[in-house]
Amino acid sequence: MLFQVSVLCFFLALVIQFVKFRTSRYYQLLKKIPGDKGVPLLGNLLEAFTNVNRLVERGIELRQTYGSTFIEWMGTISCVFLCDPRDLEIALNKSSALAKPRPYKVLELYLGYSLITADPTDWKRFHKIITPAFGLPTLKSFIPVFNEKSKILVEVLKRHEDGQPFDMLDYMMMCTLDIVTETSLGSNMNVLKNKRMDIVKSLQAAEDVIYYATLRPWCWTPALIKSTSTYKKMVNGVKGMWDYADYIITQKLSDGSRESNSCRMVKTVGEISDESLDVEKKRLGFLDHVICGLNDGSPLLKQDEIKDNTITVIVGGMGTGSLVMSASLMLLGLHRDVQEKVVKELEHIFGDDIDRAVTYEDLMQMVYLEQVINETMRLYPPVPLTGREATDEIKLTKYTLPAGTYIAIPVSLIHRNPEYFPDPNRFDPDRFSPENSANRHPFSFIPFLGGRRMCIGKKYAYMQMKIILSTVLRSYEVLPCGSREEMEQLQFKMTLHMVNGNNVKIVPRKR
Numbered sequence: 001m002l003f004q005v006s007v008l009c010f011f012l013a014l015v016i017q018f019v020k021f022r023t024s025r026y027y028q029l030l031k032k033i034p035g036d037k038g039v040p041l042l043g044n045l046l047e048a049f050t051n052v053n054r055l056v057e058r059g060i061e062l063r064q065t066y067g068s069t070f071i072e073w074m075g076t077i078s079c080v081f082l083c084d085p086r087d088l089e090i091a092l093n094k095s096s097a098l099a100k101p102r103p104y105k106v107l108e109l110y111l112g113y114s115l116i117t118a119d120p121t122d123w124k125r126f127h128k129i130i131t132p133a134f135g136l137p138t139l140k141s142f143i144p145v146f147n148e149k150s151k152i153l154v155e156v157l158k159r160h161e162d163g164q165p166f167d168m169l170d171y172m173m174m175c176t177l178d179i180v181t182e183t184s185l186g187s188n189m190n191v192l193k194n195k196r197m198d199i200v201k202s203l204q205a206a207e208d209v210i211y212y213a214t215l216r217p218w219c220w221t222p223a224l225i226k227s228t229s230t231y232k233k234m235v236n237g238v239k240g241m242w243d244y245a246d247y248i249i250t251q252k253l254s255d256g257s258r259e260s261n262s263c264r265m266v267k268t269v270g271e272i273s274d275e276s277l278d279v280e281k282k283r284l285g286f287l288d289h290v291i292c293g294l295n296d297g298s299p300l301l302k303q304d305e306i307k308d309n310t311i312t313v314i315v316g317g318m319g320t321g322s323l324v325m326s327a328s329l330m331l332l333g334l335h336r337d338v339q340e341k342v343v344k345e346l347e348h349i350f351g352d353d354i355d356r357a358v359t360y361e362d363l364m365q366m367v368y369l370e371q372v373i374n375e376t377m378r379l380y381p382p383v384p385l386t387g388r389e390a391t392d393e394i395k396l397t398k399y400t401l402p403a404g405t406y407i408a409i410p411v412s413l414i415h416r417n418p419e420y421f422p423d424p425n426r427f428d429p430d431r432f433s434p435e436n437s438a439n440r441h442p443f444s445f446i447p448f449l450g451g452r453r454m455c456i457g458k459k460y461a462y463m464q465m466k467i468i469l470s471t472v473l474r475s476y477e478v479l480p481c482g483s484r485e486e487m488e489q490l491q492f493k494m495t496l497h498m499v500n501g502n503n504v505k506i507v508p509r510k511r
């Protein structure tokens, strides 16, 4: 009898909760948004993990069926997908959309508590201290590093100049890892020179594990996942990188760095105008800025916060740019006319001195190369999906999102909207010419996201990508390899990958 009463009470409590939920303002606002309701109680939860490899196709189908705003349910958790640039502009500029949804807790296992994962209050504190490290004077001081590593890349690629296909992504990853460790820690692991492909592969393996966990709600409680073999696999992948960063940070802090020469230099760079900056003498890593903090009495970051933010910058800066540069070269191999135009632009910039290092002024003139990079990021955005959590009601053009809604931003769908990019699957860098971009909505193209919590490394990324690509293209001609159809077979991980790899063929460029 007692058992029957308990069961009855349990079901009664469930029904009360259900009715409460269904009559809540939260549900009443969200039920106006169209979407696939999925199965009772679970919603679309099963879809998320049984069909992981079909996420891109599923997104396209849902958009076609329900329009530019649609909802998916994972039990009582709602996830509203925003594809309309006007809604994105409203939401991403709101302080009530600065928070990250629960799945980012998984990312915390990999990156720690940092710019990408932190709650809004801590994010504001980190952002204030870290932003100056991405200012133009500091970025200009990194140009020699970008040039030096690009030259090493050209040397290392010599083993492939026989026109046989090879995966360019591995080399780009090694190059960008060296660059980002040097520009953040002030020293690097010489991964490219020593062809330490294993380091890059283990970081990729760690990313796979994290991605697996991100899509499974039972993994969103870090304390639970920490005891699993999945977590141990991830730690094995990143341990080398964590230890290296830790070693350098501990050394810098024990140097009494906060009173050191580099701190004095950090302060000087902040006061000096771009023109008068002697960049060679004042090359400071991102870490120097973070250790020294601001000169305005703001509290400095703690050692753990410094480490986590440094790892975040290293991981954030490595994979993304590598994917874009590899895809750009693949597309340039398939579109020889576009490659010719890029090379003409480079010949015009570099004249007779075609092998010289790239300067800041050269970067300003690489207008068509930038269009190619943009068109590549439109078709293959390295971060294809990202999210926010509404911490207060957000009124969009048509719907209102209640507090607690997860906002999904499917960048890859947004970039292929025919309303903004006619014939969206076609590769056409002229879409990004100044005339053609002038009247386009700024939130229709958001590879770095937009609004208040966008990518901090955008300028760094353009500088790095232009220097590496222009150096490789001055040395090598890229031949056709594979097809656009093959490139369109995409694998959705934390970042967007091509199922068949990033294969290119190169031969020395005839002068």
Ligand code: HEM
Pocket: 115, 116, 117, 127, 180, 312, 313, 314, 316, 317, 318, 320, 321, 324, 381, 382, 383, 386, 387, 447, 448, 449, 453, 454, 455, 456, 457, 458, 460, 461
């Ligand atoms: C083509 C290159 C890049 C692309 C497409 C890209 C894209 C993005 C995107 C979409 C976000 C927002 C992620 C989110 O909110 O979940 C982001 C954040 C971030 N990115 Fe990038 N990124 C690139 C390069 C870089 C580089 C070179 C660095 C550093 C050297 C970097 C460091 C960061 C950091 C620290 C954040 C967190 C910013 C914050 O929340 O305040 N990224 N990036």
